[in-house]
Amino acid sequence: MTTWNLTQTQHHVLICNGSSCMRKGGEEVTQAIREEITNLDMDHKIHTTRTRCNGRCKDACVVVVYPEGVWYKAASPDLAREIVQDHLVGGKVVEDSVIYTYDQQQFAAPEYSESIVGIEKQKSKV
Numbered sequence: 001m002t003t004w005n006l007t008q009t010q011h012h013v014l015i016c017n018g019s020s021c022m023r024k025g026g027e028e029v030t031q032a033i034r035e036e037i038t039n040l041d042m043d044h045k046i047h048t049t050r051t052r053c054n055g056r057c058k059d060a061c062v063v064v065v066y067p068e069g070v071w072y073k074a075a076s077p078d079l080a081r082e083i084v085q086d087h088l089v090g091g092k093v094v095e096d097s098v099i100y101t102y103d104q105q106q107f108a109a110p111e112y113s114e115s116i117v118g119i120e121k122q123k124s125k126v
């Protein structure tokens with residue numbers, strides 16, 4: 001088990017490796033992101049984590065970037081490399097593939113998002 005020093009980390013990328021995302025190229029997306037980070041010598045600034053299902057399977061393969069709180073859909077290896085180059089290194093969100101962004105209070109789907117809305121979560125009974 002590895003214990004990374006994260007004191008220089010600027011971004012945390014969650015790459016969905018749940019079953020739906022793995023059927024849609026999750027392994028290739030994971031490898032593309034990690035290879036591009038290494039190629040750009042950004043390993044000390046960008047931390048990646050494979051996750052289980054993120055609850056957006058119809059948008060597979062899902063990639064989430066923090067601290068910005070940007071959720072990407074349908075991440076292909078090419079899009080994965082674009083996310084690293086444009087967003088993580090260049091600071092420009094890859095808008096065509098965004099499903100949600102965080103506005104410091106809640107997540108919202110941008111107007112240009114072509115993502116499905118999804119089903120409502122149960123409201124808690126208090």
Ligand code: FES
Binds near residue numbers: 021052054058060
């Ligand atoms: S398996 Fe990736 S969002 Fe469900």
